[in-house]
Amino acid sequence: MGDLEERVARLPVERKVRLLTGASMFTLRGDDEIGLREMAFSDGPTGVRGLDFTGGPLTCLFPNATLLASSWRTETAEEVGRLLAEEAERQEIHVVLGPTVNLHRTPLGGRLFEAYSEDPLLTGHLAAAYVRGLQAQGIGACVKHLVANEAETERHTVDSVVDERTLRELYLLPFEIAVEDADPWSVMAAYNDVNGVPATEHQHVNNEVLKQEWGWDGLLMSDWFATKSAGPAANGGLDLVMPGPVGPWGPALTAAVESGEVAEATVDDHLRRLLGLAQKVGALDSTRTWRTDLPAPDSDVRREQLTRLAAEGMTVLSNDGTLPLTPDRTAVLIGRPVRETTCMGGGSASVRAPHQVSIADAMPEVTVVDGVAVRARPRAGRTTMRVQRYGASGAQLSDEVSAEAKTVGAMPDQELAEPVTRVVMSTEVPAGAMRVGFLGVGTATLSIGDERHEVTLGSESDDIGGDFLRPPGWQTDVVLDHPTELAVDITLGAWSGLGLVVEPTPPTDDEAIAAAAAAAAAADVAVVVVGLTEEQETEAFDKSTLALPGRQDELVSAVAAAARRTVVVVNAATPVLMPWRDEVAAILWAGLPGQEGGHAVAAALRGEVEPAGRLVTSFPVADGASPAWDVVPTDGRLSYDEGVFVGYRGYAARKAPAPAYWFGHGLGYGEWEYGDAALDGDTLTADLTNVGARPSREVVQVYLQPDDTDEPIRLVGRTTADLAPGERRRVDVTLDRRAMRTWTDAGWRPITSGTLHVARGLGDLRGEVRLTPPSR
Known part of the structure; x- marks a missing residue:
């Protein structure tokens, strides 16, 4: 401690303050005089993405948090922490921004797939184990988001109104357990206000509870772009503003110290905590030596680990003995998610995986029949595209190839000669009946062969990152006689995600339901895969219903009426309504199973790995039938009126109709x-x-x-x-x-x-x- 205090004392106020704002989107500055090296952070709930939001290095895509939590095993959480630490080492990342320990207050929360459960004790135990696994290898954890951050609607401005008893017994408890049992080296303050005070300025939560009552000496950083002030945030316990290189601190915080609004000792404490983090992650005095003997993301060892972790967490909701599947029964796979298995949610938890194995990929011996549409919005296809960026002067600023068919105009910290105002994306589309289009905010010309389409798409979100995380899109169907270039020339209207739509034209829903019923009648077992996508399971947006999108319920009922036995696999991280649950022989909840998702589903269906999961959140019987429901603030306030009766606690107290499936339910085999x-x-x-x-x-x-x-x-x-x-x-x-x-x-x-x-x-x-x- 004394050594850190001495280093802090060497610097003038301006240099102290300079170190308390990020250097870029995901890095921190160093200072040679005090031996501080640069540090790198990475998003990490389901994989260590690295320093690039798009186009970065390939990295392991883990099963999502609710699926991992469904094991109810701290051993699993600790193993995940160890594996994420190895992924961080491989990319020279000092701090992984996870785990997420906000609770499943209402099943409408769009970001619940990143968070463990509706119960604070289970969440806290799993979080502590994850932190131990990560930090045992010298990689810092960042427990987030402090606090009462259970919904995404108006997330930057919403005031979460929570009484002290509820705050302590439910929403602070996972943080308390993580701090007491594992000592995380950093914590992230949330976007929202808590009882009228921004989380980044919250004297009671940040200083009185976290730092004083719990005796925690780690670093409290802001969520990205969350900090709203200089003096109040510095006095309210925030230690680090992210991202950089600019923000609300800098000269404003220096001036606040000079005026006496903020004591220099307060800034000194923030910097001491930053140096303490650097010391723990090997970024003080000497440059850390990184391991180079680690498995690649697509190695056999990673495939085995990620398949096992996903399959073990899958949950058998019902089963009349049809599962596990046996070789003596013919089977058919039905549904759009069979070939388009959703392996991860949207937003900052997404990563660039080496592959995403679909259920069809993993079960090539089984006949596959397409299903009804699942998505309501265009999506970027998995195809390589050329991306050319231009500035207002007309000068070309970059020319590169993206292997993801999605990109961004420019990140806020990207160093280019001038701001990007225009982007041209192009790729080759194969012959046949194809659906083509684009994603992005702006005015675009789409060219495919002789066809030209002039399209303008406006912003669909007031959230600072909404159009980036879920951009609007436009698409059309074409029939091509030969491979043809698709080009989209878009003049940007806002900071948004960009991408090309390229996929075969799917059948109509009526055609799909008829074909599915016919195939089901001819097999011993029909396996129907239904679910959600990153349209619903995503940062920045909440759901409005738990109903499966499109006509998926109709598809299940049609198959169940025609088949001898019907098994439903639910490819979703959070509760969905199942009006057909009494019509089918078995239901397997599969979560968002990561890069080996198809292999994990196949292993669970066949009983090669027991799907021994137990639900981490209750499944309501109908929309609105849960103790807490609304996610839309009233006059900017989201009141936690249900108090301590959240989830199963409220169901057991009869504050809502009994759930379809209780918290903790799961049959295994x-x-x-x-x-x-x-x-x-x-x-x-x-x-x-x-x-x-x-x-x-x-x-x-x-x-x-x-x-x-x-x-x-x-x-x-x-x-x-x-x-x-x-x-x-x-x-x-x-x-x-x-x-x-x-x-x-x-x-x-x-x-x-x-x-x-x-x-x-x-x-x-x-x-x-x-x-x-x-x-x-």
Whole structure:
């Protein structure tokens, strides 16, 4: 500590302040006089993307957070942290911006796919394990987004109104657990306000709770473009403004120090925390030596790891014995997501993967029948394109090839001779019936053969990154006799994502449903794949419904009416409505399974890897049928009126109709018998027997229902057990007292009486033990 203080004291205020704003979109400045080297950050919830938002290096695409969390295993979270650390090492990244520990308050949240669960204890335990795995290899974690950042609508301005009890018991608890159990080296402050105060300026949360009450000495950085002030943010506990090279600090913060608005000691503390982070990640005094002996993203070892991680988290929602599939039954795969499997969500969690294996790729021996349209918007096709950028002077600023068919006019920190005003994208389109088009905000000329189309697309979002993350698009269908060049010349109207649409023209929905029903009737098992895409599972936008897009429900019902047995695979990270769930033999929830997604789905369907997942969020029976629903602020305020009765807590208290599937639900491929349970101190012990015919993994869950009727039921402990057929074991579940307390005006008060339920999910209780106050 003394050494860091001495380094800070060497610098004048202007140089101290200069180090407290990023140098670029994802890097920090160094300073030779104090031995500080440059540091690099990267987005990281589902892969370490690196320093480029598009066109960067290939990197592993992991299963999404809800799918990984569905294992309910801290061992899984820690393994993911270790693997992400290796991916960071390979790209010379010092800090990975994850994990996301915001809760699934309402199922409409567009960014829920990045966050673990609706429960603060499970979320906190998984986050702490992820942090340990990452930081054990000298790569910093950044736990985000502090705090009450559970929706995307008006995310830069919304005021989340949350009472102190709810804030403490639910939304701060995952951060508290991560800090106490794993000491993350950095935390990210959110975009939103909390009770009228910007999260980047929040004296109570940032200083009083995080830094003082919890004794945390790490670095608090802003979310990107989140900081709204100089003096108030510096005094409110923010240590670092991102991104750079410009921002609201710099001269404004220096002036605030000179005027006395901000004490120089406050700036010194911010810089000391920054140097502390640098010291931990190997960026102080000497340049870090990076490992070079790491597996490539497309190596066999990474394929095995990512397939296993995805398949183990998949959840069997229902099953009459049809799963796992057996070779003696003929099968057919039906649905657009069979060939266009959604492997990741949209926004800052997206990465440039070496490949994205579809279900069709992984099961080439099975007949595939297309399904109905899933997407409502044009999307960039997976085709290489040439990208030429021009400035207002007419000068060409760059000429490059993108392997992604998507790009951006220019990133804010990109060094070009002048601002980009025009972009020309071009590629070759194969012969046949093709759908072509483009994405972007501006006025464009699209040329394909002899056809010319003049199109103007306006901005569709008030969010600073909305048009970048989900740009508007236009498309048309053509029939080509030979390979033909597609070119789009667009004069930019705003900072947005850009891309070309190139794909075969799909069948009509009516044709697809008729073909699917006919194919289903001829097979022993029809496997229908339905789901969402990055149109719904994305940063910057929330959902308005849980219904599957398009006519997917109609497709499932038509297949179920024609088939002997129907299995539905749900390719989505978050809850969807399933009006057909009583019509089908089995349902497998597959999440967004990452680059090996198809292989993971195939392994789960065949039973090569048990889909032993348990739901991390409750699935409502209908739109609006959840304890918290709305994501649209009223007069700028989003009130958390449900208080502590979020998710399963609210369902159990009958504040919403019973869910279609409870938090913690999942069948796996085993059958389980529970015996007697007993409590000894903080350990609950229960007898467990695998009475099925297969080796299986069970997730033993313990919930406390306090005697006080004002207190919701809550998860207080869980463990997993792998048992062979016929094996019996006495398993121990450690209860976490941080979930067995309530916040009052006088501070924390322990809950000492109630019933402990041993369960396979709240819809399947298997035993109970009384929790009684200690005798005096």
